[in-house]
Amino acid sequence: MTRRRRRSRLPEGEFEAEIADMAHDGRGVTRVDGKATFIQGALPGERVRFRYIKVKRSHDEGAATAVLEAAPERVAPRCPHYALCGGCSLQHLAPEAQIQAKQGVLMDNLRQLGKVQPETVYPPLVNEAPWGYRRKARLGVKWVPKKGRVLVGFRERGSSKVADLSECHVLHPRVGRLLPALSELIGGLSIRDRVPQIEMSMDDERCVLIFRVLEPLSEADQERIIAFAEQHQIVPYAQPGGPDTVAPLEPPGVDLSYRLPSEALTLGFLPGDFTQVNTEINRKMVGRAMELLAPGPNDRVLDLFCGVGNFTLPLARYAGSVVGVEGDAGLVRRARENATRNALQNVEFHTANLYEPLEGEAWPREPYDMALLDPPRSGAQEVLPLLPKLGVRRVLYISCYPGTLARDAGILVNEQGYRLLGAGVMDMFPHTAHVESIALFERQD
DSSP: OOOOOOOOOOOOSOEEEEOOEEOTTSOEEEEETTEEEEEETOOTTOEEEEEEEEEOSSOEEEEEEEEEEOOTTBOOOSSTTTTTBSSOSOTTBOHHHHHHHHHHHHHHHHHHTSOOOOSEEOOOBOOSSOSSOBOEEEEEEEEETTTTEEEEESBBTTSSSBOOOSOOSSBOHHHHTOHHHHHHHHHTSTTTTSOOEEEEEEOSSOEEEEEEOSSOOOHHHHHHHHHHHHHHTOEEEEESSSGGGOEESSTTOOOEEEEEGGGTEEEEEOTTSOOOSOHHHHHHHHHHHHHHHOOOTTOEEEEESOTTTTTHHHHHTTSSEEEEEESOHHHHHHHHHHHHHTTOOSEEEEEOOTTSOOTTOSGGGSOOSEEEEOOOTTOSGGGTTHHHHTTOOEEEEEESOHHHHHHHHHHHHHTSOEEEEEEEEEOSSTTSSOOEEEEEEEEOO
16 A cells, blocks of 8 residues: 655745855755755845745745845846746846856856866856847647636746746747737637647747647638738748647748858758757857867867757868767758858768767767767766767867766766866856856866
């Protein structure tokens, strides 16, 4: 017989606390009777009033209800839905303080998890205007009979429910101002309760919205969406099944692309492909990568987790030759097309699962001078031992999660004989606790 776990009763009422630190997810940290308590909406140095929202064995969680003594870095959130929506977690903290906090998260992870410390801390890469930057996003959609309408937006903070939003200040304005209109559009469809998601994908000018549909759209539904798209300069796609079912409602659809002006490159991609959400930071990131790795005409460079060629093609502008490797065959096809589009002949691409043994692959049997890694959140642990065997003397690591970067930095430095020359953060997601970072390693002689 299985025993049901008893829920701990939440302490009733409101309590006061002094906030000592900030957690990696942006919540304030205090201790109540010696027990760590994480409080939403609280900043280090503040005294707040809060209520409990969860009680656990290891820690408790709360939400600030009033700020009694404010930190000097506190600002008024720009978005009226900030307290409810889970899309952002740091709007109450000044942007310059946000990036300082993220730099601290990176350094703490490197020191505590990786047991390493960079010789240089790079200045952060930041947006000139940290609003309306998101060109890729997945928005939840939910028909709510009690409200008599459809909700479109991010999830509520700490919940799976779709937040009731009238606007969003981090989405590109083409979509951020369109949430009520999208709600009305879907509410008028015959399958209003069978549309769970809208995916947004923008290039430099055009905006695609992919409507995930669990039942076929009627002819009237399609006409309604197409008319809406024409009115708002949107390109509508539908996704009735898996990722390979994404298709334009009005063939042939649109060819999306983005420019990297400093390298005189244009890269094409499909609406469902992975691309960076923040065009300004991506351009700055590519520029810094070229500056730090500094490939020359005699260098052979390996780009792992290369995607559509975001770093591979800029590297090919400077290096003698570049090899890009990616696990998604579709992305590899787009990368090859992008090389052709930009008349680059010193680059080649291969499809390979970099988390599995690579016996039988030809590219790991060649020597390389440098390597660039841009792995997903899980990191690149499995492929790191390959780098010294290939003769790689310099490694540039782009990371979307400081925990796995720190782990992998520890492997490179403490096991594979590299030095951590420098590391720093890039504010790919302003007003969130997401930390994007870059680290440069060099093989010790």
